[in-house]
Amino acid sequence: MAIVPMSFILILFLSLISKGFCACSLDNININTIRSGREIQGKPEWNVTVINNCNCPQKLIKLTCKGFQTVENVNPSILSKEGDKCLLIGGNQLVRSASVKFSYAWDPAFIFWPSESSIVNC
Template identity: 85%
Template sequence: MMAMVTKHFIAILIISLISKGFCACSLDNININTIRSGREIQGKTEWNVTVINNCNCPQKLIKLTCKGFQTVENVDPSILSKVGDKCLLISGNQLTKSASVKFSYAWDSAYIFWPSESTIVGC
């Protein structure tokens, strides 16, 4: 009887570890790429930003660092809205597995965005 309980416990432990490993996500799973578009807006270089969720689960309430971020090009606030030193991505809505969101801005040099917060959904 004890051997049976031990086998079940080990099986549950292994399944738990495998499922946690599959769904274990961190801010490192949010990749941000910034490239020049080749355009100029009001004499400033336009930059295209792509944010990709490389987590196996959807993430929401994704916030990026934004301290010092400036642009002469309007960014749709439903895609990126600045609140203090952070920017909320897609109004806090879910970014599903492997999905991406894009926006552009114009300034003298590229701004390096970093993910600062997110909430993992349904893992």
């Protein structure tokens, strides 16, 4: 008879652990911007790397980009501006520990922040 309550407690415990393992937030999307050393049309070029540090894939990743400008073309399949937000990789998923890179040229550097994402199959 003690097996049933003990089994229930074990299942509950494992369920809570697995939820914690997959708990992700926008803090798990890291964005690094560094100067490349090149200039494009008199503007410094910046290399941006977006990394998914969540244990789960994320999709529909949007970055804040109100006021973002560049004189260097950014491939729209990597970063497409939609109003005050930019969609990363066409909304496709970015798996655990994967990164996406793009470059732009403007002065001063633009600070991107993750604003939205959806967790996939966690």
